[in-house]
Amino acid sequence: MKPLQTRTPTNDRATERRAGGQVPGLRERVVEHVRRNHPDLCRHWFDQIDVVAMDGANLTLLMEEPVRLSYLRRCCVPPFTEAACEATGRLVGVQFVGERTAEVAAPTASNVQRGSTEALFDDRILLSPDYVFETFVVGPNNRLAHAAAQAVAQKPGRAYNPYFVHGGVGLGKTHLLQAICQDMLRRDPSVRITYISCSTFMDVFHEAVRAGRMQEFRHRFRTADMLVIDDIHFLSKHEQTQEEFFHTFNALYQSGKQVVLSSDAAPSEIPDLEERLVSRFNCGLVARIDRPPYETRVAILKAKAALHDLALPDDVPAYVAARVDSNIRELEGALTRLRGLSMATGAPISLDLAKQAVADGRPVDAAGSPVQPSIQQIIEAVTQYYDIKLSDLMSKRRHKSVALPRQVCMWLARKHTRFSLEEIGGYFGGRDHTTVMHAVRTVGERRQKDIALSSDVDRIELAIGRRDA
Numbered sequence: 082m083k084p085l086q087t088r089t090p091t092n093d094r095a096t097e098r099r100a101g102g103q104v105p106g107l108r109e110r111v112v113e114h115v116r117r118n119h120p121d122l123c124r125h126w127f128d129q130i131d132v133v134a135m136d137g138a139n140l141t142l143l144m145e146e147p148v149r150l151s152y153l154r155r156c157c158v159p160p161f162t163e164a165a166c167e168a169t170g171r172l173v174g175v176q177f178v179g180e181r182t183a184e185v186a187a188p189t190a191s192n193v194q195r196g197s198t199e200a201l202f203d204d205r206i207l208l209s210p211d212y213v214f215e216t217f218v219v220g221p222n223n224r225l226a227h228a229a230a231q232a233v234a235q236k237p238g239r240a241y242n243p244y245f246v247h248g249g250v251g252l253g254k255t256h257l258l259q260a261i262c263q264d265m266l267r268r269d270p271s272v273r274i275t276y277i278s279c280s281t282f283m284d285v286f287h288e289a290v291r292a293g294r295m296q297e298f299r300h301r302f303r304t305a306d307m308l309v310i311d312d313i314h315f316l317s318k319h320e321q322t323q324e325e326f327f328h329t330f331n332a333l334y335q336s337g338k339q340v341v342l343s344s345d346a347a348p349s350e351i352p353d354l355e356e357r358l359v360s361r362f363n364c365g366l367v368a369r370i371d372r373p374p375y376e377t378r379v380a381i382l383k384a385k386a387a388l389h390d391l392a393l394p395d396d397v398p399a400y401v402a403a404r405v406d407s408n409i410r411e412l413e414g415a416l417t418r419l420r421g422l423s424m425a426t427g428a429p430i431s432l433d434l435a436k437q438a439v440a441d442g443r444p445v446d447a448a449g450s451p452v453q454p455s456i457q458q459i460i461e462a463v464t465q466y467y468d469i470k471l472s473d474l475m476s477k478r479r480h481k482s483v484a485l486p487r488q489v490c491m492w493l494a495r496k497h498t499r500f501s502l503e504e505i506g507g508y509f510g511g512r513d514h515t516t517v518m519h520a521v522r523t524v525g526e527r528r529q530k531d532i533a534l535s536s537d538v539d540r541i542e543l544a545i546g547r548r549d550a
């Protein structure tokens with residue numbers, strides 16, 4: 082972090098208390114600073130953030146759209162704080178609010194059903210503001226899946242029930258599922274949606290069985306207006322959970338509630354899935370997403386660049402799309418590396434830079450070596466550094482001596498590989514994406530304040546070749 086700039090301090094409390102909109106250019110300066118220093122976190126809609134008040138040492142910023150607000154609170158408090166300090170030349174705390182009059186920060190997601198006060202279900206809906214219909218590029222590979230998803234959001238329970246979307250990794254299944262949720266929430270903020278990954282559903286089920294709280298579990302899952310389960314193929318081989326899910330499904334279906342499912346395979350191709358579930362899944366609409374053709378890949382690259390306010394000369398998306406054709410996560414990875422190279426070298430994004438970021442579809446750096454360490458390398462470096470056993474890292478143990486290294490692993494995997502939160506969770510004993518997100522956030526925040534941790538992390542990055550000595 083750069084040192085704070087010193088400006089002449091103002092002693093006049095009255096001028097400090099005025100509404101932030103009147104502090105000349107504060108909003109612009111803060112957003113510009115975040116844009117420059119944290120382009121990965123930045124979104125084009127940051128321009129719509131408003132200043133509510135600059136009161137003493139507190140800057141209150143407004144974002145009314147709840148999913149965007151939740152994103153800002155989850156991921157953007159440290160960079161905005163840094164930017165506000167820089168822009169004002171003093172220490173400033175930043176908070177994001179959802180309404181102009183809000184005194185204190187409201188809890189994150191509103192459409193939450195709570196079982197009891199104990200956290201059997203921690204089911205705040207964590208939706209990404211990036212995953213909406215507006216940012217979903219339609220092509221021949223996903224046209225049906227997209228059209229049906231829109232119909233489901235418009236007429237839940239009446240268009241296609243269940244809606245089942247399947248396809249390979251990184252092809253947009255989660256994006257579509259979340260787009261349905263967000264579209265419905267916009268139409269009717271009171272709608273009760275349960276959005277959950279299949280692995281979390283299984284964990285919660287086992288926990289409910291163990292704790293003798295099945296009644297609560299059933300109430301929880303059978304009374305939603307819509308149940309959305311991501312990666313339902315994880316039910317494979319889990320007979321007991323399949324049995325329970327079958328009844329959950331029937332209860333919802335019979336009362337006309339919408340069920341939305343995603344999977345890496347078509348219903349009949351999911352190994353060891355009960356026949357009666359296969360036939361239930363097939364009775365609505367089953368849509369497949371394929372790999373995008375060249376034109377769609379170009380369009381996706383342009384859309385992603387626009388979302389991040391990244392200027393791309395025309396030949397760049399054409400070049401990248403011609404060489405990266407496996408899935409969209411790979412395309413995004415190429416864009417991220419391109420931005421990184423541009424920042425590191427101070428050169429604007431160009432075809433030459435794109436050539437460095439992408440070679441034969443395989444990501445390499447300027448010297449031709451792979452850009453990503455493997456998760457395996459990260460795990461090895463962390464276990465070695467902290468001198469702990471691999472089995473401890475993978476275990477459910479929560480003791481500090483293993484919990485922190487585990488979180489550091491997740492943080493490094495998130496930073497240096499292109500695996501999704503879900504996939505990273507999979508590497509660490511099937512933990513779900515919210516656990517990974519929590520780990521990433523915790524380490525990210527602690528690194529800012531805890532010098533020892535920050536230097537531990539630096540040294541591990543050195544060991545995996547991600548940092549120059």
Ligand code: ADP
Pocket residue numbers: 211212216217218219223248249250251252253254255256257381384409410413501
């Ligand atoms: P999956 O769940 O199928 O593994 P995701 O939904 O997580 O894939 O998509 C991976 C990335 O690709 C996400 O960042 C998503 O926004 C992006 N993506 C996928 N399909 C599209 C599309 N058609 N338009 C824009 N972005 C897309």
Ligand code: MG
Pocket residue numbers: 254255256311
């Ligand atoms: Mg997914």
